[in-house]
Amino acid sequence: MKIKKKIPLIDQHDKNGFWGGKFGGNYIPETLKKPIEDLEILFGKLRRDRKFIIDRDKYFKNWVGSPTRFIKLENLTKNLGGAQIWAKVVSDANGGAHKIYNATVHCLIAKKAGKKFIVGDTGAGYAGKMLSMAAKKFGLRCKIFMGAKDIKRQKPNCDAMKKNGAEIVPVYSGSQTLVDAVSECMRYWVSNCDTTHMCVGSTVGPNIFVKICGWSTAQISKELKLQLKEKFKKIPKKIKLINCVGGGSSAYGFWSEFIDYKKSQIELIGVEAGGPKKSKLHAAPLSKGASLGILHGAASYVCQTKEGQINETESISAGLDYPGVSPMHCFLKDSKRARYTFASDEEALSAYQLVTKYEKLNPSLEPCHAFAEAIKIAPRLSKNSIIIVNSCGDAKKDRDILKNRLKKT
C-alpha cells in the first residue's frame, strides 16, 4: 500500500471512494445516493472557488482564532530530561477544540446548499458545542445527537450547546456513547436530507464526510508548518508529531502537511484509548488489532466480534470512545507511514497531572493520551529531538471526571 506524493491524502481514494483499495467507500442506503452526490459536487466546486476560500479563511482567522499557539513546554522538557517537548495549543481555538474547523466549514457549505437546518453527532460534546456555535453564527437551526452516557459525563459542553440554542437529542440505544449518536444522526438525516445538512464530527462516515472534515482540520498543520519555519528557520530534522486518535480528525489535521516527509525526519504517532488497565475493553482498533468491518457507511478497522457485531468500547475519554476509525488512518497504518499505539485511562490521568503540574496548560483527557506517549518516549531521546503534541482540547469539559478520579488516586 503506497502513499502518493504531492496529492492531499483526502484525494488519494479510488473512484469508489476507497483508500488503498479497501478503506472507506460509501455503504449507504439508496435514498442517500442523490443527497451525497449533490454534496460531492457542491464541495468539489466550493474547494476550488476563490471567494469561498477567502470567506473560509476570514472566518478561520477572525472567528476561530487561527493560528493557535505553538509553544515550548520548557518545564516539562527539563523535568523529563530528553527530547524537547512542544505543544500546538489547538484548544486556544474558539470553543476550546479543533472541532470548530469542521463545524465552521460544514455551516458554510450548508448555507451554500440553501439548507436551514443542520444536524450533527458528538461524543465529548466538542463537535456538538462547535456545531451549535457555528449554527448560531450562520443562522441555522441545529440538532445534536449525543449518547445518554456522554450527556452525563460531559455536562459543561451540553450546557454550552443549549445556550447556543441547539436541541440535544439523547440517544439511549446500545452503549449510549458516540457510536450510537452517529448511527442515530445518520438515521435522522436519511429521512430529512431534503431540508437538512449533516455534519459528521470526525473523519469518518461515507467518503465525502471524511474529505470535508480532513480538508477543514488540515488548517492545523498549515499553521504548524509556518510556525516551525518561523521558530527554526526550516523544518527541523528529527520531529515526532504525537496526536490522540478517536475518529482521527485532529490527527489528520495535525499531520496532513507532513505526510510527504520521510518518516526518519517526521514521525507520525497516533495514540488511541487503551481503556482502564484492568479492563479488556478499549477503543483502540488500530493498535490493539481489530479487523476490517463496516461502520457508519465506510470500511475501516473496527472493534468487532468474529460475527461482525460491534464490540462495546470503554475509555475515560468520551471523545476517543469509538469502535471505528478514519479510513485514512487505516491507510496510513497499512502503508506504515504512521505508527499507532495506545494509552490507558490511568496513563492519561497521570499525564494530565504531570502536564498541569509543570505547565500553564489544561489539556482535556483526549490529548492527555498523546501526552502520555510523549512522556513515555521523551527521556529516551536526545535533546535535539523535537516532540510536538497536539493539545487539541481543553479540560474544562472534564472537570467532573477529573474531580472524581484524581480524588481517588
Ligand SMILES: Cc1ncc(COP(=O)(O)O)c(C=O)c1O
Ligand atoms: C478534544 C478532542 N480531542 C480528540 C477527539 C477525538 O476525535 P478525533 O480523533 O476525530 O479528533 C475529540 C472528540 O470528541 C475531542 O473532543
